Amino acid sequence: MEDLKSRILALQKISAGLEPTPSQRDNYFNEVNDYSNSFLNGLSTSGTYSPEKVRHEAFALGKEPKSLEKILRIFEEEVAGKGIKPASGGYMGYIPGGGIYASALGDYLADITNEYAGMSFASPGAVAMEHELLNWMKSLFGFPESAVGNLTSGGSIANLIALTSARDKHKIKGATIEKSVVYLSPQLHHCNLKALRIIGLEDVIIRELKLDEGSRIVASDLKQKLEEDKAAGLNPFLLIASAGTTDTGAMDPLNELGEIAEANKLWYHVDAAYGGFFILSEKRKHLFKGIEKSDSLAVDPHKGLFLPFGLGAVLVKDREAVFHSHHRSANYMQDAVENDSEINPADVSPELTKHFRALRLWLPLQLHGIKPFVACLEEKLLLTVYFRERLEEKGFALGPEPDLSVSYFWWPLSENETNFNKKLLKEIHNDGTVFFSSTNIEGCFVIRMALLAFRTKIEHVDRAVELLDKARNRLLGRL
Ligand SMILES: Cc1ncc(COP(=O)(O)O)c(C=O)c1O
Known part of the structure; x- marks a missing residue:
């Protein structure tokens, strides 16, 4: 019995590592909070997409524990810094999610x-x-x-x-x-x-x-x-x-x-x-x-x-x-x-x-309260109309007027239209400031704009139009 007890107590010492002390909790929380704030504060300048490849070895599970600082650095570089950033207002692909802060507290x-x-x-x-x-x-x-x-x-x-x-x-x-x-x-x-x-x-x-x-x-x-x-x-x-x-x-x-x-x-x-x-x-x-x-x-x-x-x-x-x-x-x-x-x-x-x-x-x-949610939905509907008007001004072809906040567009050409629009989307992806996805409508390749991220504001739409305009001009210059 005594031997059993002492074995349990020895293990208890090690397993106690899973229960941080109150001051350790404060430290962890503050470190995560600092990182969260710098992530959120940097969203307006940090881009929406990076095609850079993940370094799988960065995720390797070593036997020894790492500091939270090191863990957060891996997270920042390999997770938050690569692929699509759905938290960004520039995210207009697929069906955007949001990520309101209060949910994270929940x-x-x-x-x-x-x-x-x-x-x-x-x-x-x-x-x-x-x-x-x-x-x-x-x-x-x-x-x-x-x-x-x-x-x-x-x-x-x-x-x-x-x-x-x-x-x-x-x-x-x-x-x-x-x-x-x-x-x-x-x-x-x-x-x-x-x-x-x-x-x-x-x-x-x-x-x-x-x-x-x-x-x-x-x-x-x-x-x-x-x-x-x-x-x-x-x-x-x-x-x-x-x-x-x-x-x-x-x-x-x-x-x-x-x-x-x-x-x-x-x-x-x-x-x-x-x-x-x-x-x-x-x-x-x-x-x-x-x-x-x-x-x-x-x-x-x-x-x-x-x-x-x-x-x-x-x-x-x-x-x-x-x-x-x-x-x-x-x-x-x-x-x-x-x-x-x-x-x-x-x-x-x-x-x-x-x-x-x-x-x-x-x-x-x-x-x-419900009001800001409703306002945000109304805002996305109006931004969709605004986006389409701005694209039309620039000469893009538009899909039919949408019922909600997803729509599509393409640069019209009599030859090689699909190829051109694929290249156009690639240019936007390589730039990474905003993100669109694509689809096929009646067999034709089109670029989709889905406005549902709560951080998507008029400045993101303006930036997206400028980028599309420039990329289109660059590609036309190369034709
Ligand atoms: C209309 C519709 N139904 C279902 C789904 C699937 O939902 P989830 O990705 O949350 O599983 C989606 C995802 O975009 C959708 O747009």
Whole structure:
């Protein structure tokens, strides 16, 4: 026994290294805080993209501990200094995230307290906070209180949960799969197609719907395809629309689609991961009419509410459909289950243990109120209009007027247009001051501008236009 005790005490001395003293904590915190401040203060001049390669050896895990100073230097050089800098206002590629400061404080507290956010029994406060946020989202999108929801890591998992529920509600399994039909836009985010595969629906029939000139689903095409499929004895069961497509920010005609879905008993899912929170803008609210008809929707605070990456949300009206796949119990969970009076996040998601995500949204909403979020969304919409006007002045060709804050442009040429625009984008990437990504629209290479980073201001747009103008002139000079 004595020997056992002394071995334990010897180990305890070493493991105590994991618990810094109060003054060590202060030192660590101050060092990280100093670095964070210099990162944030330098954002306006530090560029948005660096194609420089990472030195993998810098991450090697040595056996001996390193000083925090050294660790922060590696972080600064190899992580923060390379690739895309999503925290920068110059980030206008893909779908920008944000990274509002108050969320980081929420994450800090979540990590310090390490609340167990998967079950109400373990952390009734964390779960109540998650429910409060989900209830707020239900009211935004016209969902009934009886709907269930979950805070996920992002849009992909939110869509996965919704599509799993659709599958279970319509009992799509076994021989039914090959006769079952899903209707969607060719512009739908690919995570939905991934989700269908993950949930065993690789062999369903996918009907891509026609799009109008603004890349929105043509509702009459859905009607026609449904009639044909029903006449052929198939089993239409799911319609997926987008409230803001990734490529061009298009809003599908949600109301018309909702009516057709209802009349044909389809599960109606709306992927609002990018565009959803634009419902807060009085000027765009009308585009969301009909979203309340959906059976489920996905929406991402780490996009439209400018949070750091790591927060999506799903809402589903039919709770039994969600529980079918996600609700399980086990002997080792019996205390937690006996005591649950609220819906447990673990019963609405593939996750059991989950990061206490609610705090990174709840804290900023409490601290700032909703007004600056709405203003920031309105600002991005106006900046998109301004950007397009400035590009047009410079002679660039523009895609159609966007519904939201994603749009595209290219330099028009009668020959080698794609090649030229690829080179133009490369020049911008090499410069690194701002960052755009690209896509293909009807087979043509175009440059995308996605304005959603909360730090994107008019000066970033002006800088981007100047850079594009100069790069275009340089390349034309070389032709
Ligand atoms: C419309 C849409 N849906 C889903 C996703 C996937 O979301 P996440 O990257 O958060 O998993 C995205 C990502 O950009 C998106 O734009």
